[in-house]
Amino acid sequence: MLLRNFLLSISALVSWQLVSPVLAATYPIPATGSVLGQIQVVTAKYEDTFLSLGRRYGVGYEEIVAANPGADPWLPGEGTQIVIPSRYILPDAPREGIVVSLAEHRLYYFPAPRANEVPVVITYPISVGKMDWKTPLGLTRITDKRTRPIWYPPESVRKEHAADGRPLPKAVPPGPDNPLGNYAMRLGIPGGAYLIHGTNRPEGVGMQVTHGCIRMYPEDIEQFFKMVNVNTSVRIIHQPYKMGWIGDELYMEVHAPLEGSSEQDARSLTQITRLLVTATQDRPGGVIDWAKAEETFSRATGIPEAVMLGTPTSQLVDTP
Structure with a gap:
């Protein structure tokens, strides 16, 4: 775990300026059927990593690792053919509001179409709760939206950090040290402070690494935050198949x-x-x-x- 965190940090520093992020993919919803998009195959350059390629093409780390078994995620190598898993089957869920699909580390947003508009779905890669901090399943809604949010670490998180020798204050102000990034949306899940939010560590998007929140790339949450209203429904599912x-x-x-x-x-x-x-x-x-x-x-x-x-x-x- 320590080695992976170290490599994540180094890769993020090296690739930050090399990545030209793309915004989320938007697909018209077919009248019949439920398969969207096309798989892409790209040729890696010498400086590419799966982290930089994933962010460039709008997929998360675990998605691109699973699609390229046997490839070195940290140094795939100049000229290596990398599969970008940009084809999706829509989840088995109502096509409305937000659907968070935990197993695929992906969020689907179904904006309400206007008159005579073709319905569309917008999809983003996300991080979800790690093994001991699971993101809860079920139907909820957006209850609040904040720009430049203050992070109030839960007592359980503060205890975990203190045990690791990394104590946290009771409140972390907006800025580069705030793990919520610049945008946060609170979910109406009882018993915890669950959010959809940005991050100051985009290299972790697409992994099972959070304390139960749903984490997005900074450019994705900025776009998504502007589209989603308070009271939008959020359905959290686990459908590996x-x-x-x-x-x-x-x-x-x-x-x-x-x-x-x-x-x-x-x-x-x-x-x-x-x-x-x-x-x-x-x-x-x-x-x-x-x-x-x-x-x-x-x-x-x-x-x-x-x-x-x-x-x-x-x-x-x-x-x-």
């Missing part, structure tokens, strides 16, 4: 369960069968490629893969 259609093609997207989660039955052929049978019960003509489904399930790359016989297994877009 998703199914979606493009026409008659069935896709399956699999993420590794969060650390500390209870998934006794989730890594079994029984679970694959249950999900696929449910997804295809209204389409009796489909033929499931069970070998491809099992491979997709076991690899857990987070990339939607076609699991119907005779359909393409990937669609890649080369990006310079």
Whole structure:
């Protein structure tokens, strides 16, 4: 853990000026089906890391690591082909307000469309609660919004820092030392101060590292904060496995369960069968490629893969 924190800090310092962040991806919601976007393949330069590439292309650290098994996240190397996992299956949840999908470290925002507008979804990478500080599941809402917020560390967090020899004050003012960044939105979850907020350590976005809050890149929270109103609904879910259609093609997207989660039955052929049978019960003509489904399930790359016989297994877009 100490080594990873050290490497995160060094990588952030080196890559900060090399990254040209892009704002979140916006997709029209298909009238039928639920698969969005396209996978990209980019060629790494000598100075690239997964942290800098992720921020440049709007994906989180764990997403890009899972999509590139075997690659060195700290030094992928000049000329290495890196998969950017920018294709998504919409979560199995109402398409309204904010949906926070913990297993994929991703937030989906469904703004209410105006008359004659095509509904869209906007998606951002996020950090979520680490093993001992889980982000709670359920339906809540935004109850308050603050710019340049003051951070009042909970007593439990102050005790943790004190035990590590890093004592915290009772209040941290706005500025570069404030871990909330410049924007924060409070959630109406009882029993704790849960926020969607920015960060002064963007290198940690896309990881399971927070004390239960939802952390976003600074440029993302700045954009998102301006779009979202108080009382917007927030649904927090844990769906490591998703199914979606493009026409008659069935896709399956699999993420590794969060650390500390209870998934006794989730890594079994029984679970694959249950999900696929449910997804295809209204389409009796489909033929499931069970070998491809099992491979997709076991690899857990987070990339939607076609699991119907005779359909393409990937669609890649080369990006310079």
